[in-house]
Amino acid sequence: MKAVIAHGEGDLRVEPVEPVVVSPDRVLVRVVYGGICGSDLHYAKEGRNGAYVIKTPLTLGHEVVGVVHDIGPAAETSLGVGAKVAIHPARPTPLPGGVHGAGFNLTPGGSYLGSASTDPHTQGGFVEFLEVTPEQLRELPDSLPLRRAALSEPLAVALHGIGRLGERVRGANVLVSGAGPIGCLAIIALRAAGAGRVVAADLQGLPLEVAREVGADDVVRLGAGERLEPGSFDVVVEAAGVVPSLVAALDAVRPGGSVLQLGMLPAGPLPIPMAGLIAKEVTLFGSQRFDVELDAAVALLAADPRAEAVITQVFGIDEAKEAFACAADSSRSSKVLINISEDPEK
Numbered sequence: 137m138k139a140v141i142a143h144g145e146g147d148l149r150v151e152p153v154e155p156v157v158v159s160p161d162r163v164l165v166r167v168v169y170g171g172i173c174g175s176d177l178h179y180a181k182e183g184r185n186g187a188y189v190i191k192t193p194l195t196l197g198h199e200v201v202g203v204v205h206d207i208g209p210a211a212e213t214s215l216g217v218g219a220k221v222a223i224h225p226a227r228p229t230p231l232p233g234g235v236h237g238a239g240f241n242l243t244p245g246g247s248y249l250g251s252a253s254t255d256p257h258t259q260g261g262f263v264e265f266l267e268v269t270p271e272q273l274r275e276l277p278d279s280l281p282l283r284r285a286a287l288s289e290p291l292a293v294a295l296h297g298i299g300r301l302g303e304r305v306r307g308a309n310v311l312v313s314g315a316g317p318i319g320c321l322a323i324i325a326l327r328a329a330g331a332g333r334v335v336a337a338d339l340q341g342l343p344l345e346v347a348r349e350v351g352a353d354d355v356v357r358l359g360a361g362e363r364l365e366p367g368s369f370d371v372v373v374e375a376a377g378v379v380p381s382l383v384a385a386l387d388a389v390r391p392g393g394s395v396l397q398l399g400m401l402p403a404g405p406l407p408i409p410m411a412g413l414i415a416k417e418v419t420l421f422g423s424q425r426f427d428v429e430l431d432a433a434v435a436l437l438a439a440d441p442r443a444e445a446v447i448t449q450v451f452g453i454d455e456a457k458e459a460f461a462c463a464a465d466s467s468r469s470s471k472v473l474i475n476i477s478e479d480p481e482k
C-alpha cells in the first residue's frame with residue numbers, strides 16, 4: 137500500500153508502506169478521500185507547521201473519510217465492514233480532572249493525525265489503510281457522499297470557531313476575510329448560526345466565486361480597486377492566516393465588535409497595529425482545531441449539497457505532488473482532495 141509522506145522541507149514523496157494487520161481493539165479503514173489542509177502544505181513546503189517540526193518521516197493528512205475494511209475481534213463498534221465513515225483525527229489523552237473545563241482540543245499531549253506535535257509523530261491518513269480506535273469513527277448518513285464528507289473535519293474547525301462567537305453571530309453583519317477553503321466553510325457555519333449578512337473578501341477571484349456558491353451575500357475583491365468600509369462589520373472572521381488580512385479585520389470591525397482569528401498565523405512576533413483594538417473595544421477570539429463539532433459538521437454537510445462547491449479538484453494518490461502544488465495556489469483551487477483508494481459510490 138502507498139502513503140503520502142513528508143520527509144522534510146520541500147521533500148514530499150508517495151511511497152510504499154508496510155500493510156497493516158488490524159490490532160484486536162482497533163478498526164481498519166480503507167481511506168477513500170483525504171483533503172489537503174494548510175497544515176499539510178506547511179509540512180510539505182517548510183518541513184514544519186508553526187512550532188511543530190518534522191523530525192522523522194511523517195505521513196500527512198487528517199481530513200479523511202473511507203469505508204470500514206476490517207474490525208479487530210475486541211473492537212467495540214456497532215459498525216460493520218463496508219460502513220462509510222469520517223475519522224475523528226484527535227485522540228485525546230485526558231488528564232485527571234481535565235484542564236480547567238477546557239475542551240479536548242485544548243488538552244495538552246493529545247494526538248492528531250498527520251501531526252509532528254507529538255514525539256513520536258502521529259502518522260496521518262493519506263494512506264490506503266488506516267488503523268483507528270472505534271471512538272474515532274463517525275458513520276456517514278447514506279445521503280452524504282464520501283467525497284463531500286471529506287469536508288467534515290475542516291467544517292468542524294469552522295463550526296468550532298463560529299461557535300466561539302456565541303450569540304454575537306445571530307443577525308450580525310459579518311465579514312469573512314480570506315475566502316479559501318476555511319473561509320468558505322466559515323460562511324456555511326455562519327449561515328447555520330443565523331448570521332444576518334455575510335460578505336467575503338479576498339485578493340483572488342476564484343475563492344470569491346466559491347464564496348458566492350456557498351452563500352456569501354456579497355464579495356469584495358481586495359487589491360482590484362474594491363475596498364472595505366472601515367468600522368462597518370459587527371463580526372470579522374479572519375480566515376487567511378496572514379498579517380494583512382488581520383490588519384484589515386481590525387480596521388473593518390465596528391466599535392464594540394468582535395474578531396475571530398480562525399486562520400493559522402505564522403509563529404513569532406507579528407507587526408499588527410493593535411491600538412484600534414483598544415480604541416474600538418474590540419473582542420478578539422482565538423480558535424484551536426475543534427472539540428465536539430464533528431457530528432454537527434457531518435449533519436450540516438448531509439443537509440447542504442452547496443458545500444460541494446468548496447471542492448475544486450480531486451487528484452489520484454500517485455499525483456499527490458501535483459495535488460499539493462494545486463492546493464498551494466489559491467488562484468486556481470479551493471479544497472483539493474486526494475482520491476486514495478476506489479470510491480465505492482462511483
Ligand SMILES: [Zn+2]
Nearest residue numbers: 173199289290
Ligand atoms: Zn485541516
